[in-house]
Amino acid sequence: MAPTEQYLLVSAALFVIGCVGVLSRRNLLVVLMSIELMLNAANLTFATFARASGLIDGQIVVFFVIAVAAAEAAVGLAIVVALFRKKETVNLDRFTMLHQ
Amino acid sequence: MGPLLFWILSAVAVGSALATIVQRSPLSSALTLTLCLVAVAGLFATLSADFLFVIQLLVYAGAVMVLVIYVIMLLNLGDRELKPLGLSRPRTFVSGLVGILLLALLARAQAGAAGISMGDVPDGFGGVRSIAGTLFTSYLYPFEIVSVLLMAALVGVVVLAMKRF
Numbered sequence: 001m002a003p004t005e006q007y008l009l010v011s012a013a014l015f016v017i018g019c020v021g022v023l024s025r026r027n028l029l030v031v032l033m034s035i036e037l038m039l040n041a042a043n044l045t046f047a048t049f050a051r052a053s054g055l056i057d058g059q060i061v062v063f064f065v066i067a068v069a070a071a072e073a074a075v076g077l078a079i080v081v082a083l084f085r086k087k088e089t090v091n092l093d094r095f096t097m098l099h100q
Numbered sequence: 101m102g103p104l105l106f107w108i109l110s111a112v113a114v115g116s117a118l119a120t121i122v123q124r125s126p127l128s129s130a131l132t133l134t135l136c137l138v139a140v141a142g143l144f145a146t147l148s149a150d151f152l153f154v155i156q157l158l159v160y161a162g163a164v165m166v167l168v169i170y171v172i173m174l175l176n177l178g179d180r181e182l183k184p185l186g187l188s189r190p191r192t193f194v195s196g197l198v199g200i201l202l203l204a205l206l207a208r209a210q211a212g213a214a215g216i217s218m219g220d221v222p223d224g225f226g227g228v229r230s231i232a233g234t235l236f237t238s239y240l241y242p243f244e245i246v247s248v249l250l251m252a253a254l255v256g257v258v259v260l261a262m263k264r265f
Binding site: 003004005006007008009010012013014015016017018019020021022024025027029030032033034035036037040043044047048050051052054055056057059060062063064066067068069070072073074077078079080081082084085086090 | 126
């Protein structure tokens with residue numbers, strides 16, 4: 001059984017990779033996927049502490065996070081499709097409608 | 101077997117996560133992200149979270165990623181959208197710097213968890229029976245609210261898809 005901090009290190013690495021993806025990429029679809037990556041890193045931390053403390057509540061939180069992430073992905077992708085129909089692009093730098 | 105499995109799954113998860121954010125084509129990103137989600141599901145299994153392992157495979161690696169790949173194919177992005185990453189831009193430099201600082205912060209934060217060891221858990225921990233026993237007693241109201249949220253998301257997506265902006 002690998003110790004707790006090794007799981008947490010993997011989780012931190014996944015979160016940082018997702019964060020760098022959100023900050024550096026300009027493709028809306030890849031940014032959405034990076035957000036999924038960050039949510040998964042948080043889920044891994046919850047599951048790790050649920051296992052370490054022997055309480056099932058952490059796993060229930062992961063269950064809720066997965067349900068909310070599914071809703072978020074559906075709404076986010078619908079927004080991507082609506083934006084693409086309007087601007088014919090998925091480049092984030094082209095979506096400047098609010099400050100024009 | 102235990103530590104070896106952990107290291108293989110961790111290497112696959114981190115490697116495919118890196119591949120997700122550096123690839124040019126969104127479809128390749130989606131496929132490597134699916135691999136990453138499967139590896140995280142395996143990590144859930146090593147944490148004796150059997151129910152989460154199944155849910156992660158069904159909902160995340162299954163439903164959500166199928167939706168993402170479906171949208172990528174629907175949009176049919178041309179070559180103009182798939183221009184090279186341009187790693188010399190200042191934005192990439194700044195986000196890399198933020199990433200290193202965040203990793204240092206998180207690594208420092210989890211040094212506090214170094215003393216926590218994983219003891220034995222009762223038989224059936226993380227199975228359907230133990231999850232359901234807590235979910236439908238202590239967490240009944242959050243469960244119902246999540247079902248309302250999913251319904252609202254469903255209606256919202258249909259409205260978004262019908263509307264002409």
